[in-house]
Amino acid sequence: MPCDLEMGLDNNEDGNGSPETKKIGGVEEEDGDESVGLSRKMSEASICAAEDDEDEEGRKIELGPQCTLKEQLEKDKDDESLRRWKEQLLGSVDIAAVGETLEPEVKILSLAIRTPGRPDIVLQVPESGNPKGLWFTLKEGSRYSLIFTFQVSNNIVAGLKYANTVWKTGVKVDSSKEMLGTFSPQEEPYTHEMPEDTTPSGIFARGSYSARTKFVDDDDKCYLEINYTFDIRKDWQSS
Template sequence: MSLAVEAVSSSSNMILEDNIDKENNKKEIEIEENCEEKKSIKKSGSESSLYETEDEVEGEEDAEDNKIELGPQCTLKEQLEKDKDDESLRKWKEQLLGNVDINDVGGTFIELLEPEVKILSLSIVSPRRSDIVLAIPEDGKPKGLWFTLKEGCRYSLRFSFQVRHNIVAGLKYTNNVWKTGVKVDNTKRMLGTFSPQQEVYTYDMPEETTPSGYFARGSYSARTKFVDDDNKCYLEINYTFDIRKDWATIE
């Protein structure tokens, strides 16, 4: 009797252990499949990021800028009349508007909503040489090579521009540079907020040094933009330039 009970008990234990092993194997297979699936997803995501185009990168930057929510625009006349009793605001407006002569520019000037910013010239300034003043084509696409920089030289960019009709808030300069399709530089610079005036504004960028060496020399493509806080673009230039052993010969 006891032998029969032991045999049944032993047989039951073997079946139970066999079921447990099967369940464990099933769970291990499921875990391995999930891991492989996650690896596949991760790999797919990393591969797609390697093939981003210039337009896709630019689109992401524009999307970030569009997230900023700004208040309604006011004409210059409305801004001058607003909060007249606030002494601190009045002084701030006087400091901001500074050289604006309402009587000189005429009544219609201060009733326009949109500011007008015109980039008049771009210059490359480098020690011990004449400035390179770049002509800006109306379509923003200079034909052929726009300029040449000497490798390892110190230089800075100088912008001259005019603001009319209204205050331009948060004017900024952005510049992206590619070499053989690979982005090698991404510059963003806040220029500031500017009031309308007859005089021309001049802005000097911080001094930089061009890269040097065999791999630095060659042709580059670039995209420069001037935009404000409303993401309104006043100028976009798509161009090519070279870095060489020496400056280009002036003919």
């Protein structure tokens, strides 16, 4: 997807890159809340680290050991408030079915571009992850938002992020990340809509672009990488 097609003018981050509250599977968690222990503590690195998630000395940041959902529920079981928080996060998860699985799995089902007054552009994700030919076309100066639909299974996925890089004639013109959150496994897909943005306009903004989109978690595990091309034109492509 054309992550922030303003070509670097605005990457949708606040002043310090670290929000005061974090969205965890639909549950807002205040900074300093000890309940973050359920999902191996979302580190500041998951929100504002450099692309390789390395610390100042260049070493890989170490997250705590990952646990199965069954082990997560056994922890601090005598703490009533923490138990209720875990139940709220996990919802109707069938622990018998996924409780012994260590690695989470995230499947990106579809991506869509929503523009006011027009039908959504729904982009099916090919199995190879690389659409052939031109994937989509946008009109210059048009408002849009990106919508992701994905499914989480097996275990909690911590710090799921969307990262996108865009090139024009071989020159990188935009690179940005968006923290989606931490999600528990469930049968129903999750939907995340990005803040509305505007495509660039003008003669120099028009033309063909290449891009790479990735969905990764706090362990830097990549669930999908898409390499594709798109166009920005003076008007919408006729159907």
